[in-house]
Amino acid sequence: MNIFAFQAPFSLLSGRPQLASTVCGTSSSGSLISSFPGSPVVPLRYNQRASKDLISFSSPKKFSRTTVSASASKYAAERAAAVSAVGMTSTLSRKLQENFDEALVVIKDDASPVTVADFAVQALIVSRLHEQFPEDNFIAEEFVLDLRKDMALFRAVCDATGMDEEALVKIIDLCDFTGADDSRTWILDPNDGTRGFVKMRHYCIALGLMEGGVMRVGVLGCPNLPVSGIVADVGSQLGSIFHAEQGQGAYMIAEKDIDTSSVDPSVVLKGKRCNVSDVTDPSKADFCESFEARHSSHSLSTKIAEILNMNGAPYRLDSQAKYGCIARGDVSIFLRFPREGYVEKVYDSAPAVIVVEEAGGRVTDGRGQPLDFSKGRYMDNDDGIVATNGVMHDTIIEAVQAAIKQKAAV
Numbered sequence: 001m002n003i004f005a006f007q008a009p010f011s012l013l014s015g016r017p018q019l020a021s022t023v024c025g026t027s028s029s030g031s032l033i034s035s036f037p038g039s040p041v042v043p044l045r046y047n048q049r050a051s052k053d054l055i056s057f058s059s060p061k062k063f064s065r066t067t068v069s070a071s072a073s074k075y076a077a078e079r080a081a082a083v084s085a086v087g088m089t090s091t092l093s094r095k096l097q098e099n100f101d102e103a104l105v106v107i108k109d110d111a112s113p114v115t116v117a118d119f120a121v122q123a124l125i126v127s128r129l130h131e132q133f134p135e136d137n138f139i140a141e142e143f144v145l146d147l148r149k150d151m152a153l154f155r156a157v158c159d160a161t162g163m164d165e166e167a168l169v170k171i172i173d174l175c176d177f178t179g180a181d182d183s184r185t186w187i188l189d190p191n192d193g194t195r196g197f198v199k200m201r202h203y204c205i206a207l208g209l210m211e212g213g214v215m216r217v218g219v220l221g222c223p224n225l226p227v228s229g230i231v232a233d234v235g236s237q238l239g240s241i242f243h244a245e246q247g248q249g250a251y252m253i254a255e256k257d258i259d260t261s262s263v264d265p266s267v268v269l270k271g272k273r274c275n276v277s278d279v280t281d282p283s284k285a286d287f288c289e290s291f292e293a294r295h296s297s298h299s300l301s302t303k304i305a306e307i308l309n310m311n312g313a314p315y316r317l318d319s320q321a322k323y324g325c326i327a328r329g330d331v332s333i334f335l336r337f338p339r340e341g342y343v344e345k346v347y348d349s350a351p352a353v354i355v356v357e358e359a360g361g362r363v364t365d366g367r368g369q370p371l372d373f374s375k376g377r378y379m380d381n382d383d384g385i386v387a388t389n390g391v392m393h394d395t396i397i398e399a400v401q402a403a404i405k406q407k408a409a410v
């Protein structure tokens with residue numbers, strides 16, 4: 001099988017130093033505060049933003065053919081392409097967060113924010129994958145409609161991607177595939193946890209490939225997640241990229257170790273095998289949930305923790321980075337309970353589910369039913385989403401149902 005490899009690496013022309021550490025809040029003085037429950041509060045300075053023109057992007061235009069070895073796994077080429085693209089755009093997102101310009105935020109019809117990073121990452125990843133796999137479909141979060149709401153944002157996305165307006169519109173417009181579960185479809189959230197991104201917290205680039213209604217590949221790029229442990233300390237190395245392929249296990253690689261100029265599996269697919277935790281007693285388990293209470297009910301998760309005698313405070317962080325933490329065994333349980341009537345989108349969990357499952361965990365809805373990503377952009381799950389290390393799953397689902405009943409009875 002032949003695939004393509006990029007000859008020239010992209011370049012990011014920013015002279016600015018890196019974000020010092022991962023963060024959970026921003027003080028009014030501009031210092032970043034690490035405030036995960038149980039962690040020491042570490043004030044960290046971040047740099048005031050540089051002028052926009054310090055950020056630019058040269059997309060690699062030339063390809064050369066690379067051979068995938070005959071013994072490679074079925075989706076090795078796709079997984080390598082996805083890891084390379086996510087690695088490239090994780091680095092870009094970091095620069096864009098460091099130089100974040102709040103004037104360039106548009107509020108979408110669902111009241112959520114969208115930034116230069118969301119559009120730029122979507123455009124760059126989709127253009128790379130479309131070139132390599134021209135027959136494939138795409139479902140991704142962002143629409144041209146929102147890009148056109150603000151011309152300054154539009155121009156900043158052109159600057160960040162090196163694309164002209166026409167090319168940008170064409171590529172973003174490719175991303176609204178609506179269904180057919182026998183197809184090959186890439187599912188992309190270019191900036192999962194945008195509210196975290198704008199507040200200098202966690203966010204994630206989440207990319208997966210579905211074929212025949214089943215997830216085959218998942219990649220999570222978590223620029224602010226330390227390479228080990230959830231809580232960053234001063235000096236922690238940030239940038240964790242998780243990748244998984246059906247039947248091939250899940251891996252974690254430091255963002256800095258990815259050769260993003262290549263899509264050759266033997267070059268790109270490195271990393272450490274991920275295994276979920278081996279905790280069997282829920283009272284000894286840690287859990288994680290959304291930082292934003294508007295995305296997931298913190299009061300319901302507190303009730304579940306009480307039922308299970310889980311005394312530790314939850315880890316609260318934005319985005320699918322939480323699933324990476326489950327896959328790596330940092331925490332054993334993830335709980336997500338949106339308000340009634342909220343409809344989940346596939347790109348908010350599909351790439352992550354295969355990562356957790358390939359690490360030995362389980363992900364279902366709050367009733368213990370598997371999640372179905374094959375119906376297009378939207379999902380039809382009940383009672384939220386629960387991810388665990390597998391062994392505790394049935395116990396946790398029982399507690400979820402008990403807590404929901406208790407809440408309804410009040």
Ligand SMILES: Nc1ncnc2c1ncn2[C@@H]1O[C@H](COP(=O)(O)O)[C@@H](OP(=O)(O)O)[C@H]1O
Nearest residue numbers: 191192193194195290294295318319338342348
């Ligand atoms: N009212 C709401 N309830 C539940 N989820 C919501 C929501 N509004 C937005 N979201 C989703 O929650 C995602 C973030 O989840 P988390 O809380 O784990 O960071 C958002 O992803 P985006 O930031 O990509 O839009 C968005 O899809």
Ligand SMILES: [Mg+2]
Nearest residue numbers: 141189191192
């Ligand atoms: Mg998003």
